[in-house]
Amino acid sequence: MTLSPPLPPRDGVHYRACNLCEAICGLRITVQGGQVTDVRGDPDDPLSRGHICPKGAALPDLHADPDRLKTPMRRDGDTWHPMSWDDALDLVARRLRGVQATHGPDSVATFQGNPSVHNSGTLLTAGAFLKALGTRNRYSATSTDQLPHHYAAAEMFGHPLLLPIPDVDRTDFLLMLGANPLASNGSILTAPGMRERLRAIRDRGGRVVLLDPRRTESAAHASEYHPIRPGSDALFLMALLHVILSEGLARPGRLADVTDGLEDLHDVAAPYTPEAVQAATGVPAATTRELARAFARAPRAAAYGRIGLSVQAFGGLCQWLLNTLNLVTGNLDHEGGAMVPRPAFDLLTGARPGQTHHGRWHSRVRGLPEFDGELPNAALAEEILTPGDGQIRALVTIAGNPVLSTPGGQDLDRALADLDFMVSIDPYLNETTRHAHVILPPATGLEVEHYDVIFHHFAVRATARLNQPVFPISADQRFDHQIFAGLTGHLSGKALATPAERLDAGLRHGPHRLTLDDVRAHPHGLDLGPMQPVFPERLLTASGRIQALPDPMRRDLTRLHAALGAPVAPLILIGRRQLRSNNSWMHNTPRLMRGPDRCTLQLNPADAQGLTDGQLAQVTSRVGTVTVPVEITADVMPGVASLPHGFGHARRGAQLRVAQAHPGVSLNDLTDPLLLDELTGNAALNGTPIQVQPAPQVAGAAPTAGRAAD
Ligand SMILES: Nc1nc2c(c(=O)[nH]1)N[C@H]1C(S)=C(S)[C@@H](COP(=O)(O)OP(=O)(O)OC[C@H]3O[C@@H](n4cnc5c(=O)[nH]c(N)nc54)[C@H](O)[C@@H]3O)O[C@H]1N2
Ligand SMILES: Nc1nc2c(c(=O)[nH]1)N[C@H]1C(S)=C(S)[C@@H](COP(=O)(O)OP(=O)(O)OC[C@H]3O[C@@H](n4cnc5c(=O)[nH]c(N)nc54)[C@H](O)[C@@H]3O)O[C@H]1N2
Numbered sequence: 265m266t267l268s269p270p271l272p273p274r275d276g277v278h279y280r281a282c283n284l285c286e287a288i289c290g291l292r293i294t295v296q297g298g299q300v301t302d303v304r305g306d307p308d309d310p311l312s313r314g315h316i317c318p319k320g321a322a323l324p325d326l327h328a329d330p331d332r333l334k335t336p337m338r339r340d341g342d343t344w345h346p347m348s349w350d351d352a353l354d355l356v357a358r359r360l361r362g363v364q365a366t367h368g369p370d371s372v373a374t375f376q377g378n379p380s381v382h383n384s385g386t387l388l389t390a391g392a393f394l395k396a397l398g399t400r401n402r403y404s405a406t407s408t409d410q411l412p413h414h415y416a417a418a419e420m421f422g423h424p425l426l427l428p429i430p431d432v433d434r435t436d437f438l439l440m441l442g443a444n445p446l447a448s449n450g451s452i453l454t455a456p457g458m459r460e461r462l463r464a465i466r467d468r469g470g471r472v473v474l475l476d477p478r479r480t481e482s483a484a485h486a487s488e489y490h491p492i493r494p495g496s497d498a499l500f501l502m503a504l505l506h507v508i509l510s511e512g513l514a515r516p517g518r519l520a521d522v523t524d525g526l527e528d529l530h531d532v533a534a535p536y537t538p539e540a541v542q543a544a545t546g547v548p549a550a551t552t553r554e555l556a557r558a559f560a561r562a563p564r565a566a567a568y569g570r571i572g573l574s575v576q577a578f579g580g581l582c583q584w585l586l587n588t589l590n591l592v593t594g595n596l597d598h599e600g601g602a603m604v605p606r607p608a609f610d611l612l613t614g615a616r617p618g619q620t621h622h623g624r625w626h627s628r629v630r631g632l633p634e635f636d637g638e639l640p641n642a643a644l645a646e647e648i649l650t651p652g653d654g655q656i657r658a659l660v661t662i663a664g665n666p667v668l669s670t671p672g673g674q675d676l677d678r679a680l681a682d683l684d685f686m687v688s689i690d691p692y693l694n695e696t697t698r699h700a701h702v703i704l705p706p707a708t709g710l711e712v713e714h715y716d717v718i719f720h721h722f723a724v725r726a727t728a729r730l731n732q733p734v735f736p737i738s739a740d741q742r743f744d745h746q747i748f749a750g751l752t753g754h755l756s757g758k759a760l761a762t763p764a765e766r767l768d769a770g771l772r773h774g775p776h777r778l779t780l781d782d783v784r785a786h787p788h789g790l791d792l793g794p795m796q797p798v799f800p801e802r803l804l805t806a807s808g809r810i811q812a813l814p815d816p817m818r819r820d821l822t823r824l825h826a827a828l829g830a831p832v833a834p835l836i837l838i839g840r841r842q843l844r845s846n847n848s849w850m851h852n853t854p855r856l857m858r859g860p861d862r863c864t865l866q867l868n869p870a871d872a873q874g875l876t877d878g879q880l881a882q883v884t885s886r887v888g889t890v891t892v893p894v895e896i897t898a899d900v901m902p903g904v905a906s907l908p909h910g911f912g913h914a915r916r917g918a919q920l921r922v923a924q925a926h927p928g929v930s931l932n933d934l935t936d937p938l939l940l941d942e943l944t945g946n947a948a949l950n951g952t953p954i955q956v957q958p959a960p961q962v963a964g965a966a967p968t969a970g971r972a973a974d
């Protein structure tokens with residue numbers, strides 16, 4: 265097969281937002297002679313105001329990556345053959361329906377990864393494909409990520425997307441736990457340029473307090489940093505609540521009239537004095553008391569916690585407690601507190617009260633509950649590997665690399681090799697998609713039209729911006745939405761509305777009554793103003809009231825109480841994000857991989873056990889062993905080790921030449937699929953007990969950090 269040549273981009277300056285992470289920075293991209301010659305932040309973007317990070321600048325490299333796939337590929341043993349789109353879509357639909365005809369509708373599973381929410385084409389069309397497929401075995405990155413946020417929002421406010429965002433631009437006190445926006449650029453907090461936004465809080469006399477087991481990049485920009493033991497945050501937050509309620513500092517304000525359960529919080533928090541939780545959290549009782557009083561007395565304060573508070577054993581309780589602290593201090597739905605954004609394209613338009621579901625069905629092997637139509641992905645490998653009625657026999661992956669991103673990834677790696685059929689909608693042949701029988705590679709990055717449907721829901725300021733493609737695609741390429749439209753057509757005969765049609769309709773019905781043309785006419789983005797109060801009007805609980813103490817949370821407190829005196833493992837592993845990584849998938853970009861290898865195990869000097877900086881250590885958990893260089897640093901607290909996720913590129917059969925030269929090891933070869941937040945089913949990726957020892961010396965062998973795990 266010969267490919268049609270790519271078309272050159274139009275010379276001149278292109279404005280579009282970066283869709284790689286949640287910051288959605290406006291970019292100014294210059295093209296000369298068919299080449300991108302410059303990428304910088306767009307100073308006229310009303311949200312990002314010129315911010316950019318190294319990944320945004322690397323978008324042209326992603327575009328030019330010789331390893332990126334552009335035409336469908338079919339695997340025959342270990343060799344891959346290109347095929348036409350018509351043949352590929354037809355083959356995939358036939359094979360999926362064939363497996364379902366033999367083994368039942370749920371024998372086909374789906375996994376949706378992170379970039380599917382960063383691409384409006386995928387987001388607005390993949391749902392119809394999943395519906396046509398009709399399986400209950402749906403999985404996504406949500407259950408290794410923000411599921412506890414959704415769970416708490418659904419229980420307290422009636423919808424998983426009613427997520428309060430810290431109003432960082434107007435607050436006087438930001439209490440931040442388990443988030444590192446200086447590396448991640450913010451999450452469930454679309455506020456590009458957090459360095460400047462944190463500085464502005466301090467400059468106006470406010471306070472930024474960070475609690476994290478690791479003194480992170482963000483700690484340097486906080487007013488103060490306190491180490492906290494992994495997984496103990498719910499105890500710490502309970503102690504804050506205890507002080508506020510027992511010292512009469514609660515001021516829920518106008519929302520008290522529309523809230524149930526406020527009066528029960530006092531008794532529930534009673535056992536959690538700062539002194540009682542001190543040993544478990546590592547935070548001195550006096551510090552906790554002072555923080556509680558200062559938070560309650562600050563004119564405008566916001567409590568915010570991200571991945572560190574959701575991918576842990578008490579994720580659901582943590583997110584409930586953060587909302588509750590904001591609520592009892594009068595900061596929920598209040599300027600400078602935590603507010604629910606209302607974007608121009610509003611996914612909640614038309615949502616009715618009492619419509620959020622969970623626990624309608626359960627996973628077959630471990631009985632884990634569904635939430636909003638999805639099962640916890642900690643169950644995926646066992647659902648493939650455990651024989652019996654209802655076993656998964658085929659898998660569709662969409663924009664995901666679960667072999668590297670889900671707990672016990674090596675089990676999943678083994679499981680995928682066992683499937684009757686697997687198809688991946690993904691532009692790369694990576695650690696996961698190498699198991700596929702067919703890869704359908706979409707156009708991506710600077711080639712796609714994109715309107716951010718999700719992250720405006722989490723943005724500190726309402727804006728609207730349409731991304732026009734910089735590069736035209738060749739006749740052989742397809743967009744995600746074309747692939748899903750094609751597959752849906754084959755499966756059900758249904759035609760899908762295009763993303764542009766959906767966007768236009770959504771904008772017209774949204775709170776700002778815009779059209780896609782209105783947005784198109786503003787290449788730097790339309791500024792629609794700061795967040796506004798939305799409660800009680802937008803509450804979607806069946807009662808129409810806020811639930812301050814939902815029953816599932818009340819029940820889960822038994823588990824939390826048991827953690828108070830529980831023994832702690834001597835060494836606990838947590839994850840780490842790095843500015844120049846994007847989960848598992850941008851390690852193939854040379855300019856992001858320059859410099860020393862970054863996949864190191866950070867250990868406090870007290871835990872070094874004779875290991876010296878750079879020495880190879882063997883790290884073992886209940887589920888696996890990896891060999892990785894150590895970095896001895898007082899930045900991690902004693903008893904805690906930190907390893908970045910998304911590495912582990914030594915597995916054979918992928919086509920990622922740059923990444924394979926810096927393979928590192930996969931954190932998720934150590935994380936344990938049995939460790940969950942039992943309330944929500946979210947994976948507890950942070951908090952894995954490990955042992956560390958010097959790696960055995962192999963005579964004559966050069967040290968390598970990677971592990972050929974195949
Ligand atoms: N231990 C540990 N594990 C973690 C985490 C952690 O903190 N610690 N973080 C978790 C979190 S928060 C997340 S979100 C997950 C992320 O993990 P996944 O959701 O599995 O996502 P990625 O690893 O980013 O892989 C993204 C895939 O999407 C493909 N892709 C990129 N652009 C496009 C596109 O436009 N269209 C399509 N169809 N595909 C595209 C890439 O090639 C890549 O294969 O990892 C989770 N895993
Ligand atoms: N550069 C870059 N940016 C990214 C990503 C990326 O991979 N690279 N991934 C994107 C994605 S998918 C997401 S979801 C977001 C995540 O965004 P963030 O949540 O801001 O990401 P992290 O940097 O992982 O920050 C989590 C912090 O929690 C700490 N932590 C771990 N365990 C605990 C604990 O038990 N308690 C407390 N208090 N802290 C704990 C860790 O040390 C870490 O500093 O980032 C997004 N942005």
Ligand code: SF4
Nearest residue numbers: 282285288289317320
């Ligand atoms: S911060 Fe995120 S959105 Fe902004 S340039 Fe970097 S990767 Fe892109």
Ligand SMILES: [Mo]
Nearest residue numbers: 378405409410
């Ligand atoms: Mo994520």
